[in-house]
Amino acid sequence: MKSLEVGLKDEFGILPLCSAWCPCRARAQFSRSDWLATKAGSYKYAQITSFAPFVPLHLQVVRALSKVAKQALLAPACGCQPLTVAIRNISFSPRQVTSGSDASFHSVSFSETDHPKVLITGGLGQLGVGLAKLLRKRFGKNNVILSDIRKPPSNVFHSGPFIYSDILDYKNLREIVVNNRITWLVHYSALLSAVGESNVALARAVNITGLHNILDIAAEHGLRLFVPSTIGAFGPTSPRNPTPDLCVQRPRTIYGVSKVHAELMGEYYHHRYGLDFRCLRYPGIISADSQPGGGTTDYAVQIFHDGVKTGKFECNLKPDTRLPMMYIDDCLRATLEVMEAPAETLSMRTYNINAMSFTPEELANEVQKQLPDLQVTYEIDSVRQAIADSWPMNFDDSNARNDWGWKHDYDLPELVQTMLNFIGSDSRIAQAN
Ligand SMILES: NC(=O)c1ccc[n+]([C@@H]2O[C@H](COP(=O)([O-])OP(=O)(O)OC[C@H]3O[C@@H](n4cnc5c(N)ncnc54)[C@H](O)[C@@H]3O)[C@@H](O)[C@H]2O)c1
Numbered sequence: 001m002k003s004l005e006v007g008l009k010d011e012f013g014i015l016p017l018c019s020a021w022c023p024c025r026a027r028a029q030f031s032r033s034d035w036l037a038t039k040a041g042s043y044k045y046a047q048i049t050s051f052a053p054f055v056p057l058h059l060q061v062v063r064a065l066s067k068v069a070k071q072a073l074l075a076p077a078c079g080c081q082p083l084t085v086a087i088r089n090i091s092f093s094p095r096q097v098t099s100g101s102d103a104s105f106h107s108v109s110f111s112e113t114d115h116p117k118v119l120i121t122g123g124l125g126q127l128g129v130g131l132a133k134l135l136r137k138r139f140g141k142n143n144v145i146l147s148d149i150r151k152p153p154s155n156v157f158h159s160g161p162f163i164y165s166d167i168l169d170y171k172n173l174r175e176i177v178v179n180n181r182i183t184w185l186v187h188y189s190a191l192l193s194a195v196g197e198s199n200v201a202l203a204r205a206v207n208i209t210g211l212h213n214i215l216d217i218a219a220e221h222g223l224r225l226f227v228p229s230t231i232g233a234f235g236p237t238s239p240r241n242p243t244p245d246l247c248v249q250r251p252r253t254i255y256g257v258s259k260v261h262a263e264l265m266g267e268y269y270h271h272r273y274g275l276d277f278r279c280l281r282y283p284g285i286i287s288a289d290s291q292p293g294g295g296t297t298d299y300a301v302q303i304f305h306d307g308v309k310t311g312k313f314e315c316n317l318k319p320d321t322r323l324p325m326m327y328i329d330d331c332l333r334a335t336l337e338v339m340e341a342p343a344e345t346l347s348m349r350t351y352n353i354n355a356m357s358f359t360p361e362e363l364a365n366e367v368q369k370q371l372p373d374l375q376v377t378y379e380i381d382s383v384r385q386a387i388a389d390s391w392p393m394n395f396d397d398s399n400a401r402n403d404w405g406w407k408h409d410y411d412l413p414e415l416v417q418t419m420l421n422f423i424g425s426d427s428r429i430a431q432a433n
């Protein structure tokens with residue numbers, strides 16, 4: 001028996017009737033009054049089976065829904081599957097998502113233009129500016145928009161499009177996506193592990209409520225969505241050495257909990273609504289030109305800055321705390337690669353990626369090969385240490401390597417050399433000025 005589910009919505013517009021990848025492209029137009037006529041319930045679905053609506057809706061809406069049902073059931077001589085459209089009603093943020101289990105249909109929208117039009121949220125953090133630079137090189141400066149709630153430094157502001165965007169403001173986000181014809185969304189806004197523990201309410205809002213806005217916008221507008229996850233999505237009961245893609249995930253931080261939630265919600269939207277969701281679990285990321293935003297792995301960046309500037313470094317993790325790590329260039333390249341990977345190569349939607357694994361002591365030894373006078377002391381931060389002790393020591397990223405050819409470039413010696421070259425030349429320039 002064919003059936004059609006239609007929810008209630010505060011907007012009018014065109015609904016796809018067939019699954020979005022279907023070549024018949026059947027559509028139905030709704031008028032604003034059809035939608036506004038419904039005020040029933042807080043989150044409801046009307047189900048129409050063979051044109052017969054069985055929930056008591058306003059007549060105008062029944063008529064509109066019947067029209068949709070008729071077309072949906074008659075039009076697809078192509079043998080499409082029945083349509084499922086889930087939509088929230090007027091009392092919620094409007095969300096419209098189409099059905100389908102094949103994520104590849106979103107590539108249809110990319111074929112309209114040569115390049116994707118990318119929006120990066122939380123773009124002024126450790127990773128966003130570098131990603132914008134990489135994507136602009138590939139897709140053109142004006143096709144990549146950085147956004148954040150902070151004021152951009154002048155070099156960032158002048159390097160390409162920047163826009164204010166608070167991910168907790170759904171309507172503003174939607175306006176940006178619509179006005180700029182966005183096709184890819186890279187969602188970087190987050191509160192990281194350590195800073196999240198010091199403000200759980202804010203972390204919950206940004207990392208969970210914000211993600212809901214992002215998912216709905218992405219589904220509603222057929223975007224390809226990238227959301228990074230983290231080694232922090234695992235916990236003390238996960239296998240730690242190595243940690244595979246699929247295993248127990250019971251993290252003990254709000255950051256980790258929100259990232260597991262993001263993985264599951266993204267995968268759910270993919271399977272339920274065909275959202276082209278892609279997710280990589282990053283290890284601790286090390287970068288020279290951008291500062292980390294309050295994470296447990298920050299020490300592995302700070303050692304370079306302090307080492308070059310003062311010849312001393314006080315580490316807040318124990319010397320034998322082993323964590324997976326990656327140089328930023330590898331991380332950003334992996335992100336671009338998974339976003340460009342053909343959908344059929346992705347056997348999963350969330351992948352571990354890794355490059356190396358080291359302890360503070362091993363990192364210090366490697367840095368001391370270049371800076372022999374560096375003095376390292378240890379003053380343990382109990383919050384960060386407890387977090388680190390619950391995280392993976394080694395990350396198994398074999399699925400990423402097999403499925404879409406992930407390969408890292410930087411090992412520990414190259415990482416150290418690159419960081420010192422960068423920070424050393426930077427501080428020489430600063431001294432000369
Ligand atoms: N850096 C790492 O080592 C690492 C590792 C694993 C995963 N990740 C993930 O990668 C992403 C980027 O990480 P990062 O290191 O650049 O983070 P970051 O903390 O440096 O930057 C996060 C950005 O989010 C912004 N933000 C906060 N609240 C916001 C809001 N309401 N609306 C819009 N923006 C808001 C902040 O202003 C900040 O610029 C995050 O999702 C993080 O979880 C990072």
Ligand SMILES: C[C@@H](O)[C@H](N)C(=O)O
Nearest residue numbers: 192193230295296297
């Ligand atoms: C690992 C990662 O998610 C981040 N750098 C943190 O330590 O919180």
